[in-house]
Amino acid sequence: GQQLNQSPQSMFIQEGEDVSMNCTSSSIFNTWLWYKQDPGEGPVLLIALYKAGELTSNGRLTAQFGITRKDSFLNISASIPSDVGIYFCAGQLYGGSQGNLIFGKGTKLSVKP
């Protein structure tokens, strides 16, 4: 089936550093989404991207929808301890059956104060 390759799997960074993670796919998507999961909770939507080339910001977070529609990246600037968690990318297709949101395996972010 379809797969998203998300990298890196994990990151250990110092507070204040910038973070970058990305997702690639062999398939084209019409929407890219980025989620964050805090320990013991469900994933929460951070940013949704709807057009190829789109660059969207949400506070210190910036995400881009790749021109080829097969990739996306998420940047976090000036990381803080509460950025700790698992970040998931997801690609969404239109058409076909529902249940068509494909998830990456996640990037686990650890921030050292």
Place this chain on the structure above:
Amino acid sequence: DAGITQSPRHKVTETGTPVTLRCHQTENHRYMYWYRQDPGHGLRLIHYSYGVKDTDKGEVSDGYSVSRSKTEDFLLTLESATSSQTSVYFCAITPRGGHGYTFGSGTRLTVV
């Protein structure tokens, strides 16, 4: 808040016993999903529903069944739990007018 409640939040059960997890939503969403989350595998779709009594299989449906007898409740049943079904289970809905899914807080299931 999409009004999604999962119950129980934690459960320990013995191998071979039946287990039912409940997902309850209060906003009349049509689509509901069950995912499991395991280290190294991310989120994998088990089953989903597109309406009352309308369900379909996802990527990892073996050993699981679902039922949706009313819009607000989507039940996931493990007929005979196995240790490989130890996992964190998430319910999700498709928010009206939005993209992506909104997730519940999860049920941590341990099969011993």
